[in-house]
Amino acid sequence: MTHPAIPLAGVIGFPIGHSASPRLHKYWLNRYGIAGDYVPLQVSEGSLETVIRALPKMGFVGANVTIPHKTSVLQIADHLSDRAILVGAANTLIFRADGKIHADNTDGYGFMANLKQGAPNWSAASGPALVLGAGGAARAIIVALADAGVPQILLANRTRPKAEALRAEFGTRIKVVDWVQAQDAVAEAHLIVNTTSLGMTGQPDLKLSLDGLSADTVVTDIVYKPLRTPLLEQAAARGCVTVDGLGMLLHQGVPGFERWFGTRPEVDDALRAAVLG
Numbered sequence: 001m002t003h004p005a006i007p008l009a010g011v012i013g014f015p016i017g018h019s020a021s022p023r024l025h026k027y028w029l030n031r032y033g034i035a036g037d038y039v040p041l042q043v044s045e046g047s048l049e050t051v052i053r054a055l056p057k058m059g060f061v062g063a064n065v066t067i068p069h070k071t072s073v074l075q076i077a078d079h080l081s082d083r084a085i086l087v088g089a090a091n092t093l094i095f096r097a098d099g100k101i102h103a104d105n106t107d108g109y110g111f112m113a114n115l116k117q118g119a120p121n122w123s124a125a126s127g128p129a130l131v132l133g134a135g136g137a138a139r140a141i142i143v144a145l146a147d148a149g150v151p152q153i154l155l156a157n158r159t160r161p162k163a164e165a166l167r168a169e170f171g172t173r174i175k176v177v178d179w180v181q182a183q184d185a186v187a188e189a190h191l192i193v194n195t196t197s198l199g200m201t202g203q204p205d206l207k208l209s210l211d212g213l214s215a216d217t218v219v220t221d222i223v224y225k226p227l228r229t230p231l232l233e234q235a236a237a238r239g240c241v242t243v244d245g246l247g248m249l250l251h252q253g254v255p256g257f258e259r260w261f262g263t264r265p266e267v268d269d270a271l272r273a274a275v276l277g
């Protein structure tokens with residue numbers, strides 16, 4: 001099968017109106033003068049497979065996948081990357097010219113690329129990371145941190161058994177700390193990552209005391225609405241380097257865009273402004 005002259009990509013989710021991915025990819029298409037398009041695709045669970053199988057025939061070269069389909073898409077794809085298997089979820093589909101569907105997970109890549117860009121002096125080897133939350137985002141981030149060589153991951157989650165389950169799955173590098181005592185781990189951590197929705201506009205605040213936080217610790221949030229979460233504000237006031245969550249969203253889109261459209265796109269301030277609208 002040959003791809004048509006105007007390649008299409010999109011983001012599959014339900015609902016999909018909130019997704020920033022169309023703004024992201026359309027910005028890149030425009031910036032690099034690529035005659036393609038990227039569209040939101042609201043797809044229910046029941047029609048997921050039918051739609052995904054139909055997309056390549058309609059001129060799509062790939063798609064992103066978001067909530068609630070990131071896990072179920074693994075059953076549909078013909079080929080899974082090692083990373084997608086390990087994380088147990090995929091966010092990027094590549095419709096290959098031979099008709100096969102390849103599924104990958106670029107969330108961990110996006111997290112690490114954002115961290116490296118925002119905190120270039122952070123080194124994985126420097127010490128433990130404190131990860132707050134044990135949901136889907138935490139899984140991808142834990143895998144990425146372990147891969148980068150972080151010696152210990154202190155993991156705190158409101159529902160402790162979910163953190164214990166991640167420890168059982170991903171190994172002894174993870175030490176589960178109690179949610180209500182997470183502040184005790186703050187002084188030990190060289191990196192703090194909030195992977196929960198706490199601090200997002202309309203959600204409760206993350207109540208984590210940063211007493212004892214070293215100014216050398218990097219603090220990052222996956223929340224990007226607002227860009228400066230109360231956690232990041234508190235950390236910045238203590239002299240820490242902080243990394244907001246928008247960059248993770250932007251960087252996770254890079255590998256997909258490159259595979260679909262043949263150009264590796266840049267993540268810079270102009271892109272951040274365009275996506276924020």
Ligand code: ATR
Pocket residue numbers: 132133134135136137138157158159160162195196197198204
């Ligand atoms: P995502 O894919 O974004 O990680 P998720 O899988 O639903 O979303 O995970 C949400 C995370 O935020 C979980 O760690 C959740 O904690 P629980 O496992 O205890 O549910 C955390 N979270 C959400 N709301 C929270 C709240 N009000 N207090 C503490 N943690 C919260």
